[in-house]
Amino acid sequence: DAGVTQSPTHLIKTRGQHVTLRCSPISGHKSVSWYQQVLGQGPQFIFQYYEKEERGRGNFPDRFSARQFPNYSSELNVNALLLGDSALYLCASSPWTSGSDEQFFGPGTRLTVL
Amino acid sequence: DQQVKQNSPSLSVQEGRISILNCDYTNSMFDYFLWYKKYPAEGPTFLISISSIKDKNEDGRFTVFLNKSAKHLSLHIVPSQPGDSAVYFCAVQYYGGSQGNLIFGKGTKLSVKP
Structure with a gap:
């Protein structure tokens, strides 16, 4: 069975540009969450989506947005990129069948902002 | 302020011995605790929870x-194996809350020497 997939694997952008990152969850999983991991830190929660609705949002500016599609895949969008947005962006999926389902992470997208 | 602290950035252990990784948290409302393991170029992998x-x-x-009572959790690996060498993240969650909202520590890099 395929795990969580993310695309692209690496991306280089310049300040002020916009970026779209994509995530496909494990088949049957309806919840997708996004995390940002900067060097030397643990992953930090950005968004969670379930059944195409936003169910949770972390402490990130409005430049960050996301959406979930009918097939449960998801996109994370970041506008007006800053140097500090350089990070590994992780997507995680879970089935959402109980209060605390295990989350399965993808390999991440490495974003570099120059 | 960090809600989840892993105060040891690194730990080196001999193969066959015990590895003990520690984690402290600040909020007594947290009620689900997880450990993830991360290899380079891969997403975090769920290890164990409580x-x-x-x-x-x-x-x-x-x-x-x-x-x-001490707001402390630890992960024991016995016996340690070279394949256990990775970064270990402690994460906490509110049970029944937003399932995507995992709060991670900064991680501890474990090196198991043959």
Whole structure:
């Protein structure tokens, strides 16, 4: 069975540009969450989506947005990129069948902002 | 302020010996605790978890201990193997809350020497 997939694997952008990152969850999983991991830190929660609705949002500016599609895949969008947005962006999926389902992470997208 | 602290950035252990990784948290409302393992160029992989109603959970070579009064949890790996060399993240969650909202520590890099 395929795990969580993310695309692209690496991306280089310049300040002020916009970026779209994509995530496909494990088949049957309806919840997708996004995390940002900067060097030397643990992953930090950005968004969670379930059944195409936003169910949770972390402490990130409005430049960050996301959406979930009918097939449960998801996109994370970041506008007006800053140097500090350089990070590994992780997507995680879970089935959402109980209060605390295990989350399965993808390999991440490495974003570099120059 | 960090809600989840892993105060040891790195740990080196001899193969066959015990590895003990520690984690402290600040909020007594947290009621679900997880450990993830991360290899370079891969996403975090779920290792083991424990709910606040327990004080110990075992899975093979891995045991997690929870001390609620001290707001402390630890991961024991016995015996340690070279393949265990990775970054280990402690994460906490509110049970029944936003399932995507895992709060991670900064991680501890474990090196198991043959």
